[in-house]
Structures are given as structure tokens and as C-alpha cells.
Amino acid sequence: MLQFNFSNLMQDGIGGNGLMKDDFKRIDGNALNTAIQSGKSPELEFLDLPGADTSAIKEMGRYAGKFDNFILLGIGGSALGPRSVLEALSPFHNIKSKPKVFIYDNVDPMTLHCIMDAVDLKKTVINVITKSGSTAETIASFMILWQKLKEQSLKPADHIIITTDPVKGNLRKIAVDYGVRALPIPPGVGGRYSVLSAVGLLLAEAVGIPSGDMLKGAVDIHNKCIGRDLWQSPAFLFASGVFLMQQMKKRDITVMIPYADRLKPFSEWFCQLWAESLGKDGKGLTPYPSTGTTDQHSQLQLWMQGPEDKVVVFLSVEDYGADVQIPAVFRDMEGLSYLSGHSLAELIKVEQEASEIALAKNGRPSITIRAPKIDAYHLGQLYHFFEIATAATGLLTGINPFNQPGVEEGKNLTYGMMGKKGYEAKKEEFVKYRQRKGKLEL
């Protein structure tokens, strides 16, 4: 089970910059419980994912797992979720295992060119993921791959798996019209809350990751967080801590630093969840993705001595699943020999704690989450924990954590330039902007 330590948010841990127990009286733990348990908001459907029937996903996973290559088309949560599952639980996947996985979450033509070079479409399954069925980036790459299959006289229905809304949208229509395999994303589950649906679990099953363990982990963390007193719920305490640090101490940047290379994409998954959920109405918490120890040599300076605007979330690991001893070489050189007899796991864990201490001594707050190991069970806990904590933070800050109205304008302008019907005015606006620009061009 994940362990959560909040000591370094408190005055006990970091001195005057910290919070006091009394500060938490501003938080109504019962209201949080009620809001989340009532299930009134349809977007809370992500809470039901751990208990859902996944037999269809498993069956589809067996089908997809027989191919040599697995191309995933999706963007935002549709890519960040699956990628973070894959890299955490199958490190160096494409060097060691099959099917090889290529996640295309952009419209960069060079990347698609390289993927096409690397795979034989005959031996490739393509999972296209967009809940709405109309995400321009995903649809563009889907159309290209559909055509490429046809050009090679391959049947799209044999090579494509669609993950989309159970009823609505272009992709659902295509699934029906062309007899293409399809998995549903529950209607209330938004992209950034979807990793424990078919979005993240199909890829997991296809490469042999036990998705059931992820869901079991999610159930267990759910029970550790919900229906409990504020001081007994790690998710509500996390939400309350960052909320109070923002309200009372003006700390509005949340740094996520897992100490494991395999969790770097998890950091990025968290950043989308946090940024898109909580950044609106002129307010919001800005996430900052990081990886330890690596980014101690990139960002730690800023956290230690930069502006007092951050709360650092350490994610430490007990068992790395491997270890390497540092041998007794160069015994005559003091600058090296002190490391002999220690191991890499020991070093990385000491560095994590050293950073935590150094920050605390400097009055800089942090939260530490300890994972016994990086496996499906604990990764499932991490996802579900942060989804609950994000929803709770939205409730506390009065921000709706489930929508993203701010991205519409950019989409509409793109539609205009791409000639989508009804967006002619946006095209005009775009063209005018181009003419106006260039005043301060060097």
C-alpha cells in the first residue's frame, strides 16, 4: 500500500512557512466526502472504473497482443495514460518485448514517417482513441493509416481497434458501418480520468501487464481515501494541503518528482490531469514535471532558492526490482572510494531523502509518497489517488475539474483554416492576424 507523509507541510516539519493543524479547520472533510460519494456529478464516473467488468478489454488485448507492432493514435489523456502504464511496467519495452509499441500523439509528419519506416503494417494493430470521435490530430492520423492499410490491400477491420464513446461520434459510426472492433469509454469519464478504462488497459493487456492488479490497487486506495475523516484520508489531506498552501502561502506550483526513470511519463500524466483540471477562471495550480535524481541537477536549485511558490511532491520507491553494487575500485582515490560498498538503490533513496531534508531545512514544503514497488497494483493506486485528489482540489478551489473550455478557441481557429463547415469567420480572423503580424520581427 502507498504511504503518505505530510509532515513537511506543517510548521513542525519546516518552521514558519508550514501550516498549523488549526488551518485545516477551513476544510470541511464531510462536505468533500459527500460531494464525491453522492455521485451527483456525472463526471465522477471515473470512480466506478476499478469495479467495472473488463472481460471485453482482456479479450481484445489477447487479439492485439498477437501482432508484432501496436500503434496507438491518441492525444492528451488518450496517450499520456497508456504511455505511462507501458513505461512504468515494461521498461525498455521495445528493446525487450512484443508487440513493439509506437504512440503517435502529435501531427508531426517526421514522427509518422519514422513509425511507418519501422513497422510492417501486415503485422500491426492500430488502436485509435478519441472519446468524442472528432479530435483533429487523432482523426488525421487515423485517416492516413486507414488509407495505408487499403493501399496494401489489408482489411482495416482486421488491424484497427477503436476506443471511443459507446454510442456517439464519428468513430463509433465507423465501427458500426465497417465492422471494426471497438471498446467503449464510459460517457462520464473524461480523457484525463480515463487511464483505468479501455484507454489505458487495452495496451496493458496487449503487452502482458495484469490490468486486474491495477484495478485492485485502485479499489484499495479508494477505500483508504473515501468515506474517512479528513485526517485519515490521504487524498483529502493532499488536496487540503496544496489548497491551503495556495490560499495562505501563495504557493501555486505543484512539482511532481518520482525517483525512477520509469515514472517520468507518469509525471507527465499527472501534469495534464492537474493543469487541465485546475487551471481556469483565472485561477489554478501549475504543475511541473520532474524526475529524480536527474532533475536535482536541473530544477533543485530553483526549488531551494527560487521564489517561494512551490510545493514539491516526492514519489519515492522502496524496491526497484533490480539493484547494482558499486564495486571497490579506485581505492586510493577518496573522491570515489566512499561510494564503494553501497548500491545504486541505496544511493537513489538517500538522494531523495536528502533533497527532502534540504528543502525542509530551508522552509520549503513537500509531501512524500512512498511506493513499496513499481508494479501494476501500486501504479493503479497512484492513478486513482491523484484522480481523487484532483477532483477534491477542484471542489476546494471552486473550480470545475472536469471541463476544459479554454481550448475551444484554438480548435475553432484550426477548424477555420482546415476548411471545416461553419468556421469560415475563424478563417478570416486567422488570415487577418497573419497580415497584422510581423511588426516586431527580427
Add this chain to the structure above:
Amino acid sequence: MLQFNFSNLMQDGIGGNGLMKDDFKRIDGNALNTAIQSGKSPELEFLDLPGADTSAIKEMGRYAGKFDNFILLGIGGSALGPRSVLEALSPFHNIKSKPKVFIYDNVDPMTLHCIMDAVDLKKTVINVITKSGSTAETIASFMILWQKLKEQSLKPADHIIITTDPVKGNLRKIAVDYGVRALPIPPGVGGRYSVLSAVGLLLAEAVGIPSGDMLKGAVDIHNKCIGRDLWQSPAFLFASGVFLMQQMKKRDITVMIPYADRLKPFSEWFCQLWAESLGKDGKGLTPYPSTGTTDQHSQLQLWMQGPEDKVVVFLSVEDYGADVQIPAVFRDMEGLSYLSGHSLAELIKVEQEASEIALAKNGRPSITIRAPKIDAYHLGQLYHFFEIATAATGLLTGINPFNQPGVEEGKNLTYGMMGKKGYEAKKEEFVKYRQRKGKLEL
């Protein structure tokens, strides 16, 4: 040549949130020129890198290029620089080209385990990079690989290339004592300003990237930036713009968003440069790494409607070196067919501009840098441009952009726990911390 557009920093471009020309009167362009040209600060030696003799690097690159695998050991700038060169200029490198490259910039035991699984040491060259020769993470992995070579009866001198201080430090001593190949990092060049030294150029040469073109690009951008009037120098205007946005508008987060998958590591390189250079004395600018279009589905919501604390730096690309047409499939479906006849390059460029317009309409400032293509010449320009701009921003904000005093405490605590002589008190402190902790543990 890179093009720089600053229109969306100004009231002309974004309305009342923008700067006025008069605001720039606070900036003394001559003083910037003098400070940077005088060369008084020894750390300005990075400015001389583009003109340095690189024949030794090229020769070493030919040697390294004959191996099947290239392992790089380094952390911070010693890894971010080389990785960003490799990924930008040789996309999908390990699938398409040799030597395969493995950059180990952590002490995660699982990662080293996977690398050891993937390579045959007999056919592997190891480039170990630390200027001081005492970076714990790098030294630990170096000791392990030294021993592994010995265990396989391989001569370390045949397989290792050391990149370090020309005279001082443990690694220089080892190079001399054991006859190991070595390249120098000029004494005044700090890790995060070192990509155009042997740090970044050896790997480039080993994989066939023309490092001379990178240096040529750096020279050309140097001349476009230095010795010029403020309004004619993109680097000084960049520095002044972000400085004024911080001082006058309280915008202290700098988002870097290149629109190309290949430039994602470049974004991370920039973030180290920016964070570690400018975050100290309780002040600083926080960078935020991003990739377009991908992170429009992760971060754009926050930039558009979150707190008014960001300046977005767009990096757009004219020629992607490849393009893919979107075919005329699903003609009867309006939600898809509007994309037919366009290309991916067209779509990604339109999306970049659409985001720029959407932000501007919302009064949110940005800077746009246009690269004609992603090649060695323009990448060299980008590195040198941002190094100059960072140094100039340090001068404006009164922060020394060349040191990192804030990371010492964490290092000392680690030394203590690893048993390094002279750090016994730090070990005591560490142990006491562990005993004290656990008050708010769930």
C-alpha cells in the same frame, strides 16, 4: 536563420496586458552589450565555444562511431545537451542508426540493468562526462562500468572516453594514470552552457551529425544578437521582454513549446538552463517544458484561463523534413472529410498559429521563434541564442546565472550517508531527521 517575433508581448498585439515601447527604456542595451562583450566574467567562456578548434573531438568521434553501442554517463547539462542534439537531429535513432545510444543520467538501478541487458560491452564505447570529476551519480555508474569491463577482461582504456576538466579532478587523474582517452571541457564553461563543447559534440560526431554546422549556426546567431542595439538584438529583446513581464506584470513562468516531437528534449535542456541559472536569491523564473501540438491537450487550458503568470515561447518549424497527405477517405462524413487534401505539416503549423492567436485574443503574451528547419545549423543557433538570452536575463534581474549554490546542502547530506570523509555531521543530521519524521504518515 531563426526569425523572432515579439509582437505578442506588446499592447499592439495583446492589448492592455502587453508592454509599451517606452517600458523598454528601463533596459540599458549598451550595458548588456558591454557586460557580455567585456568577457570579464570567466563563465562567459561559453561564448567562445563556436570558434574553438574541434579537431580532437572529431577524431574521437570517429573512434567512438566504430562501436555498436555508445553509453553516455552524465547528469544535468552533461546529459540534457547531448540527448537534445541526438533526438533533434537523428529521430528514432536507435531503430534506424548506429551506434545505438544509451544515456544513463540517473542512478536508477532498473535502468542500468536494462542497458546492460541490451548491450554487448565488447562492442560498446562509454563516454563519461563530469566537469568536476566528482558528481556522485556519474561517478557511481562509472565505477560500476569500469568493473564490468574488467570482469569481461576488456581494457577500460579501449572502451572509455572521459570528458572532464582539462587539468583538475578525479577523472582527469584517472585519464592520466590509466591512459584513458579524454576530452577537455573549458574551465569557464558550466554544465548547462556546455552543449557546444565536447559534451554535446562528441556524441554528435559519433553518430554522424555535422558538429561544424552547429558551430556555424552559433556564430551566425551570435552576430545577430551581440554588438547591436537592443531593438535589433533578438537575445537582448527576449531577455528584456521576459524581465519586464516579470517586473511589471508578475509573470514569472516561462513556457517553452517547440512544435516538433524531436525538440521535446530541447525543451528539457532549456528548462535546466533557465531554472538553474535564474532561480536563486528568493527570485527566479520557473520554466515549463512542453511539446506542440501534444500539450495543447494538456497545458493549453491552463495557459488560456489559468492565473496570469506565464509567458509562452512558441518554437515553430517551417520544413519538417517530411510530410504526409491526409487522404480523401470517409467523404460522406463531414466530421472527417474537412481534413482531406491538407497535410500533417500544414495542420501542425496551423495549430501552432491558432494557439498563438487564441492566447493573444485572451491577452496572454507569447514570443514566437521560427526555425526554417530542424538541422544542425539551426539547432546550433537555438542553443547559443538561449544561452546568451539566459545570461542577459541574469544580468537584468541581478541574479548570477552561472552558479548553483542551492544544491550543495542536498549533496552534503548524501555525502554524509554515503560515508564520505568530513561529512559525519551531515549523517547525524540525516539520521535524526528520520527519527523525527512520521508524525503525519498515513
